[in-house]
Amino acid sequence: MVAPLRIALAGLGTVGAGVIRVLETNGALIARRAGRPIEIVAVSARDRSRDRGVDLSAYAWEDDMSRLAARADVDVVVELVGGADGPALALARGALAAGKGLVTANKAMIAHHGLELAQAAEDAGVALRFEAAVAGGIPVIMGLREGAAANALSRLYGILNGTCNYILTTMEHTGRDFAEVLSEAQALGYAEADPTFDIDGIDAAHKLAILAAIGFGAQIDFGAVETEGIGRLKAADFAQAAELGYVIRLIGLADCDEDADGARRLFQRVQPYLVPRGHPLAAVDGATNAVVIEGNFAGRLLFQGAGAGAGPTASAVVADLIAIARGQAGTPFSVPAAELEPVPPAGAGHRRNRAYLRFTVTDRPGVLAEISAAMRDAGVSIESLIQQGRPEEGGEVLIAMVTHEGPESAVSAALALLEGSPSLTEPPLVMRLLG
């Protein structure tokens, strides 16, 4: 048998314990597939005494996580600490600088520092892999780097946050409001005590930025992701979407087109979308994730599965370790880091879409005329209109409409005309229809 791949684990939360469990349970099978055993040599976490349901006695313990990178008996450091900066980033830099491979599930760190880390890994001639950072157990990074490698992509998009999808599909099925469903999701463990990262779309934006960089050969640009969360959705939006034949999903979407002057522009958006009922993403329920890759030869490829959880995420971490053990790690972003292009963000204005617009208005005459006039003056053509007759609490009425396809700038102009109108009791909500 060839020498084992010796790994060190930093972070022993649910995913870290999951990695230990995968290697314990499937170790013999993994060794056959990898061509050699994968052995945990050392571990580190904040609290040594905590019961994690796994036996740590066979592994060296380091109180100081950064020392894992210095150990001569370690080939690959597995970083499962989390956080874009701080100890996770220090460990990642230290491991690569010491000539160790690095496997991480840390989407925030890769979204912010992926280019630097990839360059460091390539300079050191070691592996950097982060399959678990995007869509948990779904091998979508492999799908991009390998499965769809022969294709120029027209776009990629998907459901990248299980918490949001759980909340949205529960709202869809129960007709209940956001706050209530969020509380329940928190009680059930589907949402964090502080759910901001998830429900504001930031977690999905991290993942999207990583996928977009790989898919379009662009330097990762998390800051350019236009991000909107799900916190403003009302039960009425779901009812109205349903009436039109749509469901609501938080979609991360990226594409890369050429400007009039031939320069590439990267568009990245995370936003609730109306998804037509026949679309594969409309059938994605609960905490499941799914990613669609559209290639110029492969057509539409869909990857679907569990987007989070100890088992699925650990499965992805160990898949990366197996690739390293096989000597098949490759370059982190498919092309060498130095060849990733700095692609400026695309403005959304000239994008053409159908849009769902929802206005919360005071129940008085003339409001609909006011909104309609703004649409007309901005050149927005309305395809269908739903006015919810029964006032909500506080005498509010919802007016929802779907526009014909047109430039996003026209919708923005219409909303600008309505800004400050005393008829509107809150800012209008805009959702695009996934085409």
Added chain:
Amino acid sequence: MVAPLRIALAGLGTVGAGVIRVLETNGALIARRAGRPIEIVAVSARDRSRDRGVDLSAYAWEDDMSRLAARADVDVVVELVGGADGPALALARGALAAGKGLVTANKAMIAHHGLELAQAAEDAGVALRFEAAVAGGIPVIMGLREGAAANALSRLYGILNGTCNYILTTMEHTGRDFAEVLSEAQALGYAEADPTFDIDGIDAAHKLAILAAIGFGAQIDFGAVETEGIGRLKAADFAQAAELGYVIRLIGLADCDEDADGARRLFQRVQPYLVPRGHPLAAVDGATNAVVIEGNFAGRLLFQGAGAGAGPTASAVVADLIAIARGQAGTPFSVPAAELEPVPPAGAGHRRNRAYLRFTVTDRPGVLAEISAAMRDAGVSIESLIQQGRPEEGGEVLIAMVTHEGPESAVSAALALLEGSPSLTEPPLVMRLLG
């Protein structure tokens, strides 16, 4: 730039021409991702003069396909001729024996000779890859070999034949009968003039046998796939399935369990199944393929996309070439060929299922009592019964039922009791419910 990967193409049908088109259209992108260009050096096909819509003038032409394997300027032979044996197999053996890598889309050849070819490739230290042989453009072999590599699989199953899925979903949507929809599919190019391989399930069985070998580390055993086609389905079956909340899909399914004596047994079946409407495979429409892999940590992974066609299949062929160009080809069946175990087939008898049974009977009193008695005597418990009251042409009546979960042997015993009964105008149809 590193030296190019030099390839020879055998077979210039739609897929072969597609490979040329992929390499022409996306060549620069592919070279960046692969780390070096992929260059076609030589081609061979039956008819040199045929117009394929691609320019062949830059490539050496070999009238005798087998000479591609002998060319010193070729690194990898791409076999797109087809057929389990004959020239394709001779070329494959010749290429590997000459120390060339081999990429093929030939599911029949791999299903019949995959073990021998994998052994030959490993002995020669060259790559053998066949992503395009299963599910067209969907990277499901990569999903098994790499994405799910950390998992022991409980089962894998999917929609592996686009022609059948097109026919079944058209029958579902239109309520028309098999023969009529098949003719239309042939006219539209979705089905071959001789559709036997597709509609009898043989093509799906080839693919299933390949996936099962990789997924379960078993020597490929195409002969053991229990195979049933879609030719006996009637419009009434779809109507009755719909009433019960199901659709009908041709499913290839494999699992691998241990016997009472601890020996592994491989179960492989291709058969029309009733799929519950909420299941992801129920939403797979038209010529699309989809494969589900159930892992002990990743959970349920779904891969979906175009299962055939020049573009998707060529995309998979070139993905394999990119992996070879990167030096990441690995072992063809995930574990070395010598470690693939000869796993005997599992008998279906003790498998527990719910089943849909459909009887075509003469319209006379006592028939239902006769069938019910056979069920009772064999210990089959009926969950629901639909008797279609209106006789079909020729005075036939359909009786359909769904059983409670029970052993398949009990259903077989019941049908044996009814064998030869003059009440039945054709053999009963059995479909399992996908659980």
